[in-house]
Amino acid sequence: MNVHAPLALSLLNASASAFAADVAEALSQHPKRLSPKYFYDEAGSELFEQITRLPEYYPTRTELGILRSRGKDINAIIPKNAALIEFGAGATTKVRLLLDECDVGAYAPVDISGDFLQAQAAELRRDFPGLKVLPVNADFTAPFDLPADIRMMPKVGFFPGSTLGNFEPHEACAFLRSARAILGKDALMLIGIDLEKDEKLLHAAYNDAAGVTGKFNMNVLVRINRELGGDFDLSAFTHRAIYNKERHRIEMHLIARKPQTVHVLGRSFAFRAGESIHTESSYKYSIERFAALARGSGWEPKASWTDADKHFSVHALMAVE
Incomplete structure (x- = not known):
């Protein structure tokens, strides 16, 4: 019983x-x-x-290293005064590297945990007083509305941590298509992808x-x-x-x-x-297999960066019609 x-x-x-x-x-x-x-x-x-x-856990420090060392390259392809929209925002360590280096006019973290979002937003407003911080309390895997303040701004999606790897391939494709629809025409997407490597x-x-x-x-x-x-x-x-x-x-x-x-x-x-x-x-993806997934989901690969050992990658994707 x-x-x-x-x-x-x-x-x-x-x-x-x-x-x-x-x-x-x-x-x-x-x-x-x-x-x-x-x-x-x-x-x-x-x-x-x-x-x-x-x-033993290489992904976080390796991705941080790429964002830190390639910040100027990333800034070079981001439109000036863009709105940065982070899907599934967590700790702000990674996005702070972009905010330090890139010409961003607004930041919209999206996550289902409203209290956590507000706490992180308050810290970012204190540390980046000239930045509009506009948290969105929503499930980032489903359609959601962007804040009115950023709808006319150039948009850059940010999806770090190889979180896409937790999706089945058809789910990853669906997410990328959904992000494409949310961000709109001419949007850019920065996404972290873990690479195939030695099984050990x-x-x-x-x-x-x-x-x-x-x-x-x-x-x-x-x-x-x-x-x-x-x-x-x-x-x-x-x-x-x-x-x-x-x-x-x-x-x-x-x-x-x-x-x-x-x-x-x-x-x-x-x-x-x-x-x-x-x-x-x-x-885990190869650069080529991820590029094929992106192309099949409404995005064109624009640039990619890896660490010296090719353990991890960060990709810039451009929305296509």
Whole structure:
């Protein structure tokens, strides 16, 4: 018998209701899946910040290095007094490098976390007093309206962190098409893309020695227990990240150590020993494969920059008719 009383979705707020509905659907699938967007509650966001500082995790420091060293080149192709629109704005470390170097007239960070957005916007207004900072509280993967103040300005999208790699290829194409429609004619897009590389480097980056990535992965179960009345036994699952060479992607999984039944919102979900919950995919691209994806999504590659080891890349794309 389930010891947790069923929670009525109607009593949950909209965000919790979406979380509940998505979890119930995802755990009913075969194979089971959970969306990586649910990693990022307060604890998950802090764990991810720890990941970005790990010696094994190259993407963040490598992308920062590219933005820092190529700032003048990026500024050279950005229209003067442009509006910079960041999709899925998080910590401001990367965008500050662009704001320091580039001739930007306004900055519109877009994210679903309204309180976080407002706090970040306040800090940027203090540090860049001449900059219009216009946060947009919205799901950046869906259509949204740009602030009226920037609609007539040249527009530059910014999507760092290789977040596009977390989308399935058809989803990545759909996002790029949506961004093209939101930004409009003659827009520019700056986007970070992780590159294919030695599998040992990839394995180490997602299976760090300190176990922080494992805690980050497991945190989604902690969140389900806390917010949805789940009874996941964390000790009965283990983190595993593998490279799927055929599909050019790292896959993160939570593996059941033993047969068990888990209860969430009054529903039961059975697990076999060794059964997986697929929590995230992180696609790695070659420059050529990403260029082909961009062209098929309404964008023309204009420039790209990589680090000396070609571990990571930043691309400038131009919207085409």
